[in-house]
Amino acid sequence: MVRTDLMQRLGMTSPVMQAPLGGGGDTPAMTAAVSNAGGMGFIGAAYMTPEAVGSASEAVRERTNGAFGINLFAPQRPAPEVDGQSALSVAAPFFTDLGLEAPTLPAVSDDPFDRLLPAALESGARLFSFTFGTLPEEAMRALKSRGMFIIGTATTVAEALALAASGVDAITAQGGEAGGHRGSFDTDGPGAVVGTMALVPQIVDAVKVPVIASGGIMDGRGIAAALMLGAQAVQMGTAFLTTAEGGVPEVQKQAILAAGDNDTRITRAFSGRPARGIANRFMQTVDAGGEGAILPFPLQNQLTRPMRTAAGKAGDASCLSLWAGQGTRMSRRLGTAELMAELDRETDAALKRASTLLD
Ligand SMILES: Cc1cc2nc3c(=O)[nH]c(=O)nc-3n(C[C@H](O)[C@H](O)[C@H](O)COP(=O)(O)O)c2cc1C
Numbered sequence: 001m002v003r004t005d006l007m008q009r010l011g012m013t014s015p016v017m018q019a020p021l022g023g024g025g026d027t028p029a030m031t032a033a034v035s036n037a038g039g040m041g042f043i044g045a046a047y048m049t050p051e052a053v054g055s056a057s058e059a060v061r062e063r064t065n066g067a068f069g070i071n072l073f074a075p076q077r078p079a080p081e082v083d084g085q086s087a088l089s090v091a092a093p094f095f096t097d098l099g100l101e102a103p104t105l106p107a108v109s110d111d112p113f114d115r116l117l118p119a120a121l122e123s124g125a126r127l128f129s130f131t132f133g134t135l136p137e138e139a140m141r142a143l144k145s146r147g148m149f150i151i152g153t154a155t156t157v158a159e160a161l162a163l164a165a166s167g168v169d170a171i172t173a174q175g176g177e178a179g180g181h182r183g184s185f186d187t188d189g190p191g192a193v194v195g196t197m198a199l200v201p202q203i204v205d206a207v208k209v210p211v212i213a214s215g216g217i218m219d220g221r222g223i224a225a226a227l228m229l230g231a232q233a234v235q236m237g238t239a240f241l242t243t244a245e246g247g248v249p250e251v252q253k254q255a256i257l258a259a260g261d262n263d264t265r266i267t268r269a270f271s272g273r274p275a276r277g278i279a280n281r282f283m284q285t286v287d288a289g290g291e292g293a294i295l296p297f298p299l300q301n302q303l304t305r306p307m308r309t310a311a312g313k314a315g316d317a318s319c320l321s322l323w324a325g326q327g328t329r330m331s332r333r334l335g336t337a338e339l340m341a342e343l344d345r346e347t348d349a350a351l352k353r354a355s356t357l358l359d
Pocket of ligand 1: 045
């Protein structure tokens with residue numbers, strides 16, 4: 001059985017943290033099953049209302065007495081004013097194909113962090129994780145006074161150093177293989193895409209807090225390798241999406257199970273921030289649309305939401321955000337509890353195999 005200092009501190013018997021899968025990928029049944037298996041389940045709450053955070057966390061607490069985590073996006077700069085006409089016209093034919101009315105320019109709304117933080121503090125979650133930056137000092141203080149264990153997300157050593165200086169308890173090192181949004185602090189440029197194999201040991205060397213490896217880890221071989229790189233736990237997202245408890249539409253599960261190793265791309269087409277998903281017609285069309293075809297985050301996310309919802313219901317993979325990491329060929333259709341048991345078995349086997357390599 002694997003044991004690390006971080007696992008002991010958090011009472012975990014498995015090194016597996018289920019990644020927060022905001023937008024409906026995680027479900028209370030999944031989160032609780034991971035925590036019940038000795039890992040750490042998370043609620044991806046960034047797109048929820050405060051009321052939904054309350055009911056999701058209650059549903060998790062009904063299913064487990066174990067610790068679990070909750071995740072939000074760090075507060076973002078307000079989206080700049082944009083004309084938006086080219087983004088609307090590139091997206092419009094996809095709306096028409098789905099029988100939807102033509103898209104309209106979304107209104108700029110307040111950042112939801114300040115509304116959601118109180119709900120996260122009241123959720124009963126023992127851990128709080130976040131992505132897209134550092135947290136304001138006030139939020140750090142509020143989380144600490146609740147005794148919550150705070151985890152930030154870094155895609156580079158510089159981001160990890162900024163998080164460590166802000167007082168986080170641990171850092172998730174998100175490698176370029178990872179599915180879903182890149183945690184990069186600054187998205188004005190192309191964003192960092194350092195692979196997990198290179199990123200984890202460089203962050204481990206740079207900071208004193210424990211590091212959690214994330215990105216492309218799908219089975220016990222990946223978990224064992226991450227531990228060898230100095231990580232004290234792993235965070236896995238794509239591997240949980242295809243479980244019975246996974247909340248994504250069936251068509252997305254099928255796309256992940258069928259995808260090859262080179263079928264994903266990083267795109268801003270769906271939300272305005274770089275994220276990795278399986279390439280499809282919407283992604284390719286919008287990415288080829290040139291300057292102005294994509295609104296800044298979160299406006300593009302709001303723009304594409306009705307299309308994504310309708311596509312999920314219609315089982316149309318061509319314009320759904322098929323978030324997935326590069327490890328798709330290793331994905332499996334299992335129950336969450338079964339997957340957790342397999343992962344622990346495989347990790348033990350991989351570590352035993354590793355010890356036989358020594359002469
Ligand atoms: C569908 C999906 C939704 C995600 N939502 C979030 C989120 O809300 N917050 C977050 O910090 N990370 C989110 N991530 C990123 C994961 O935390 C993690 O970095 C990633 O899944 C790891 O790579 P893997 O998918 O190859 O395991 C999401 C990933 C996916 C695939």
